Amino acid sequence: MSSLSLPVFSCSLDPASVxxxxxxxxxxxxxxxxxxxxxxxxxxVSLPQFDNDQVFDSDAFSTVHRVIDEADGVVLAFxxxxxxxxxxxKSLIESTGATGAGRRAxxxxxxxxFVCAAGLPHxxxxxxxxxxxxxLDFKCIVNPYTAYFAERxxxxxxxxxxxxxxxxxxxxxxxxxxxxxxGRTYSSxxxx
Numbered sequence: 001m002s003s004l005s006l007p008v009f010s011c012s013l014d015p016a017s018v019x020x021x022x023x024x025x026x027x028x029x030x031x032x033x034x035x036x037x038x039x040x041x042x043x044x045v046s047l048p049q050f051d052n053d054q055v056f057d058s059d060a061f062s063t064v065h066r067v068i069d070e071a072d073g074v075v076l077a078f079x080x081x082x083x084x085x086x087x088x089x090k091s092l093i094e095s096t097g098a099t100g101a102g103r104r105a106x107x108x109x110x111x112x113x114f115v116c117a118a119g120l121p122h123x124x125x126x127x128x129x130x131x132x133x134x135x136l137d138f139k140c141i142v143n144p145y146t147a148y149f150a151e152r153x154x155x156x157x158x159x160x161x162x163x164x165x166x167x168x169x170x171x172x173x174x175x176x177x178x179x180x181x182x183g184r185t186y187s188s189x190x191x192x
Contacts, residue, residue: 004035004072004178008115009064011078011089013043018117021157022149022167023077026115029171030075037075040067042088049087050094056103065096065106073111073178075171080118080126080148090130097138099190107138108188111181113174114146115167121150139188141177145170 008030010023023039030037047060055061068074078089097105112134114127127146134140147170153163 002182004175004182005070006030006035006037006073006075006175006178007067007071008037008039008075008077009089009092010039010041010043011076011086011092012117013088014079015043017043017079018149018154019077019079019115022115022117022147023075025159025164025167026075026077026113026147026171029168030175033172033175035175040064042092047092047095050091050098052094052098055095056098056101061095064092068096068106068110071110072182073113073174075113075115075174077115078117080116080123083123084126085114085116085130093130093134104189105138107134107140109139109141109181109184109186110134111141111143111174111178113143113170114148115170116146116148118148118150121148121152124148141181143170143174143177145173147171 008023008027010020012019027037027039045060048055048058076089078086097107099105131142147167153160
């Protein structure tokens, strides 16, 4: 069985980001299963906000587009703010999903997993519109095991054992889906 490329994007600009810690745990769990995974921290990459213009001229755009395009699957770790995924994750998808002027979206046919940090446990459905967009626009396979963690799921700096188990299961399903779809016979593009 060949090693998969399964990068994890940390989509928080907060210096004390909880979702960044979750991203690091996810990448470690993927690597422990024998696959290639690194955390691409958007706080370090400095990807410009999506403007459908100058973002495409940045080195950061070229880097993240290539990483996503070459990946077998992508984990998106992000905070939930105001009952929705952070604007940073949306901007990442908008810029690397844009087409025109010779560009092709990087997201087609990717296995995508969400790892979320939130203050309250009430926004578990907040990823629904993002998942729908990825599925309908880019024919992504969205992992049905979203890892969603609120403040009450932590004991200090560690996830409670039952919640850490959920993160590990979510990552294992991500790896399994990517492995099963590695030999798919179809390739998607913009189509209705």
